Amino acid sequence: MSEKPIETKVDEAQTAALELATLSDERRRAGLEAIADAIDEHHDEILAANEKDVTEAEKLLEAGEYSQALVDRLKLSASKLEDISEMVRSVAAQEDPLEKTLEARRLDEDLELYKVAVPIGVVGTVFESRPDALVQIAALGLRSGNAVILKGGSEAAHSNRVLFEIIEEATATADVPDGWAQQIEAREDVDAMLAMDDSIDLLMPRGSSAFVSYIQDNTSIPVLGHTEGVCHVFVDGEANLEMAEEIAFDAKVQYPAVCNAVETLLVHEDVATDFLPGIVERYEDADVELRGDEATREVVDVDPVTDDDWNTEYGDLELSIKVVDSLSAAMGHITEYGSKHTESIVTEDADRAARFMRGLDSASVYHNASTRFADGYRYGLGAEVGISTGKIHARGPVGLEGLTTYKYHLEGDGQLVATYAGEDAKPYLHEEFDAEWTPGRLSEK
Amino acid sequence: MSEKPIETKVDEAQTAALELATLSDERRRAGLEAIADAIDEHHDEILAANEKDVTEAEKLLEAGEYSQALVDRLKLSASKLEDISEMVRSVAAQEDPLEKTLEARRLDEDLELYKVAVPIGVVGTVFESRPDALVQIAALGLRSGNAVILKGGSEAAHSNRVLFEIIEEATATADVPDGWAQQIEAREDVDAMLAMDDSIDLLMPRGSSAFVSYIQDNTSIPVLGHTEGVCHVFVDGEANLEMAEEIAFDAKVQYPAVCNAVETLLVHEDVATDFLPGIVERYEDADVELRGDEATREVVDVDPVTDDDWNTEYGDLELSIKVVDSLSAAMGHITEYGSKHTESIVTEDADRAARFMRGLDSASVYHNASTRFADGYRYGLGAEVGISTGKIHARGPVGLEGLTTYKYHLEGDGQLVATYAGEDAKPYLHEEFDAEWTPGRLSEK
Structure with missing residues (x-):
């Protein structure tokens, strides 16, 4: 893992996010297949790193600081790694959540408005210390065209570092824009992220209810998270x-x-x-x-x-x-x-x-x-990003759709607002119609 | 306007929000018609109050503290009041944004999941000193089944007080739950609202970019707002x-x-x-x-x-x-x-x-x-709630839909998760189908 400062990482993620937003479904899927293949090919490396995490955790278990359940969740095996690459392939197989036309409305003859699904941009994530969490979140981010900042639990630090390197390398060979995934490890970097409301579009913390509340209370970035389940x-x-x-x-x-x-x-x-x-x-x-x-x-x-x-x-x-x-x-x-x-x-x-x-x-x-x-x-x-107990944007179990937003495309023919205002205002049509936005819709007619 | 503390007002709004969420389209529309009629019937009272605001503003204009544009925006007339009641009637005429089934999916035989549009709950609003803003926001809130906390500009204080009383009275006679709209006037009450993340679901500030940023930086409540337009x-x-x-x-x-x-x-x-x-x-x-x-x-x-x-x-x-x-x-x-x-x-x-x-x-x-x-x-x-420069929940021009969220209704027949888990797990169907959620869907079959 590189020692770049968090600001550089987030800058790179922002640049990558713009490219990711225009990356075809095919290339995003190819990126995911490359991740799955790379995990399959690097079992030894991953398991060796994981062994270090497990050994450290077992020491803390003996000292009474960790629970057996935590150690069990940390531990990877060949069969668990197969499940993980299988999960990545199933995310690849999900229907593309992007560039769907959610609504099309004819404002006037040859003035067509399309509401089109797009990625959110840069998503900052903080998650628990299961090593599969890093892969899952990265996969969901790539599928939905988002750049992701990944901060995993310190207990899984060795496993996460290797998994991240594998993901970074695999997607680079698959022509996914460099910098689309960034890893951070320090708690100070999480706090730095909270202040980056100009460059991070959404935070998705997973973990204890107290931790999610801490995030919510200390940032003006929108937070999608899950506090309690009573x-x-x-x-x-x-x-x-x-x-x-x-x-x-x-x-x-x-x-x-x-x-x-x-x-x-x-x-x-x-x-x-x-x-x-x-x-x-x-x-x-x-x-x-x-x-x-x-x-x-x-x-x-x-x-x-x-x-x-x-x-x-x-x-x-x-x-x-x-x-x-x-x-x-x-x-x-x-x-x-x-x-x-x-x-x-x-x-x-x-x-x-x-x-x-x-x-x-x-x-x-x-x-x-x-x-x-x-x-x-x-x-x-399909895959779940998390469960939201908030009411804004996404509620309850959140799938890939929760990692998207929309943007309005307006295709015109030189229309001016002056034509539709004032004394002799031309009325709007405002007719819903059924069409997908495609480049040059009007000129093709 | 009553002198209740802000906590009481927000409590009342929360209680009303639960009732509003189940109020029929017809009764919400009747509430809006009652508001429009009441405005038509109280021109004298409204104009007298508005006269006080305008007189005070003109003094400040002479002192060079206000602009002529501000005074013009403040000033109501019989014809402007007609436009306002007309606007309320047009909000009433909008298609009901609530209880639409957004998605229906059969998880298994007789296990049906519905994603249903519902109001957000309690929405805190702060807006500029045009007296029509208060009426517009209240109308959009009621149409979408939300309880609203209304804080207008102090320049329009007299007009807003009278308009609020008229709205409160009119909707009470139309059987809209008491307390659905609350007015606040003090700047301290706005600051108090920012801390009420347990009871206020969304904040919608309108005003200068600096003001919207101030709100975003000082609350953990989601904010839908518009900063700059470059x-x-x-x-x-x-x-x-x-x-x-x-x-x-x-x-x-x-x-x-x-x-x-x-x-x-x-x-x-x-x-x-x-x-x-x-x-x-x-x-x-x-x-x-x-x-x-x-x-x-x-x-x-x-x-x-x-x-x-x-x-x-x-x-x-x-x-x-x-x-x-x-x-x-x-x-x-x-x-x-x-x-x-x-x-x-x-x-x-x-x-x-x-x-x-x-x-x-x-x-x-x-x-x-x-x-x-x-x-x-x-x-x-239809009517515009505001324009959002954020990317979460609603983006660009925001209509009534932006004041809604959704909730999942699951209609079952005694299904247990145990049936679909473990060795002999029954597979899910996960079939999309076309139906509106209605009470007792399954029992009617």
């Missing part, structure tokens, strides 16, 4: 209780460490006595630690809940339970304590489901399905 | 010079005070001798103050340009001219000095036009048309 399942009085039990179980137990797992189960009082004993038994068999409010504890024997539980993302086999007396009370609880991530109602009553889905301000609202479906792959978005 | 017209070597002259003239002279007027004219050296004398004569006849680089001054007699001119938004009858030796040089200049607002190339060569349009990172890029078309009304977006 998700709810509401078992309505009109629920099919068998279905409710399956959903409540899946939403907590299938994979409790992720942001779309349920943290609070809300149960309508009409079904509390019928529903709670069965689900509590299943949870306890699966070692879920349960806490309940008073009404819950009248029906089942669980620990008392505290007010802090309601807005805690456990990320583990823990769950809080509350009995509510109405749909409104359930919605009120979610509005007060939720993080606007994902909520599900289980009910046979379509109108009640619609009230729940319309009335809650969460990125994903479900009717009779597990909250665990909130994920870019499951949503069919 | 727009360019490039007369290519392959231009129809007659057309080029008309466009260059219109882009500067038709209305020089606005952000989409051209500030720098770039001329290819191949046509400089043929093109410059004619356009310079027309500009001079229209009292445009001209500055040129050396090559320009070899052809026409204009003042020398300074480096500062290239990134100055004159907003007046002033223009800088540069002769360039290539399309790339023109693009390089725009990339270096432009503000990514609007640029136009005049050329008969479609490929050169395409290079210009693809290669520049501006919100609007034109071929053979005046930069002055960059405007929400001309683009056919």
Whole structure:
């Protein structure tokens, strides 16, 4: 990795971004294929670097500073590397998100407006210490024509350096503009990035909620990120209780460490006595630690809940339970304590489901399905860039589309605004029509 | 205007926002009709309040602190009030931007995902001292189901207070949720808003570029705004010079005070001798103050340009001219000095036009048309919320759509993620299909 200052790296990324924006779909795909091939060809080099990271991490594990889970996530193998190059090829296979015409409107005869999808530009990313994260983010950036600044976790420093060099070299041979990907390692460089609002168009931090908040609070660059996931399942009085039990179980137990797992189960009082004993038994068999409010504890024997539980993302086999007396009370609880991530109602009553889905301000609202479906792959978005708990630009699971913006192309024939203003103003047509923008649209007619 | 603290106002707006999100198109339109009628019925009251603002402004005009233009903009009349209520009715007539299904995807049999347009929530706005601005922003907010915090210029304080009361009363009688619109007047309240990232979803400041930058630098709330408009017209070597002259003239002279007027004219050296004398004569006849680089001054007699001119938004009858030796040089200049607002190339060569349009990172890029078309009304977006020079969420002229976001509705039949994971994972269908989300979609089958 070169020792260029961060300002030079971001400058180079800006220059590359302009070229990337006009790079054909074919060449961007060829760049990705080159990355995948290079990873396949450099297993030894990558695994040797990774071994250094793992050794250092194991020392810290012995010292009690790291968890086994962290060490496991760090560790690469030949088969994991195959998965990674496979992932890169699947990103290459995704439909091109660029230069689609999103809208076409005829303002007047021979005055055609096209809204065209384009890359965002320079995207600064900071991500967790899984070495596959660097490859994934670089791949998504290239697919969508964005220049990327990559800052990975220091635990994966050796692996990331080698992976970055491989990516840089592979894309250079595939004629992707130099400088499209830049790696930074120092925490000071992250802070320097936060001030570069003239040259960085978007920041995408991944990591703890505290870290994402820190980024948001210290930059005027737009931030796409994910803070907390305090998700709810509401078992309505009109629920099919068998279905409710399956959903409540899946939403907590299938994979409790992720942001779309349920943290609070809300149960309508009409079904509390019928529903709670069965689900509590299943949870306890699966070692879920349960806490309940008073009404819950009248029906089942669980620990008392505290007010802090309601807005805690456990990320583990823990769950809080509350009995509510109405749909409104359930919605009120979610509005007060939720993080606007994902909520599900289980009910046979379509109108009640619609009230729940319309009335809650969460990125994903479900009717009779597990909250665990909130994920870019499951949503069919292809690769996932991340999940956004913000409401601006992209919300919920974010795919390649979230890495694009648009620009207006206007094709005219010498039209002047003066013609359409004042006393004898010519009226606009403003007709939507169906066409892709292509160079010289008007002259071809 | 009530003397509630800003925190109370924002709380009320948040509560109202949840109700507004489920308010039918019909009731939102009825609210707007009620506003328009109320304005029609209260001319005397509004004009009396406006008279106070104008009197105060005239005193400051005499003292040399205000400009005549500012006083003119402040002043209302019966006919201006008719225009304002007409504008509100036209916002009501706009197509509903809400609850449209933007995408529908079948994840599996009876597991349907809908991406549905919804309001953003609570939008904080700060705007210039034209009294019609308050009504316009409130109207756009209500049409798109957003609660709005309104902060107008202090010069229009009396007018704004009366207009706000009329709006508040009219929408209350039309059953729009109380508290959907909130007025603030103190500068301290604006600063307080900047810190309320838990309750305000978007800030839309209008005003000077310095003011918008101040807002961006002092909040972690997303900001949609417009900083500078340094727009360019490039007369290519392959231009129809007659057309080029008309466009260059219109882009500067038709209305020089606005952000989409051209500030720098770039001329290819191949046509400089043929093109410059004619356009310079027309500009001079229209009292445009001209500055040129050396090559320009070899052809026409204009003042020398300074480096500062290239990134100055004159907003007046002033223009800088540069002769360039290539399309790339023109693009390089725009990339270096432009503000990514609007640029136009005049050329008969479609490929050169395409290079210009693809290669520049501006919100609007034109071929053979005046930069002055960059405007929400001309683009056919209906009413314009503002123009964004950012690239995230909404870019260029922003219509009602820019005041919406989306949310995912998932309709299931008890589906669990466990079914689609692990060894015997059921594959997803991921079929796009054509349907609007309606309550109880699945149960109706």
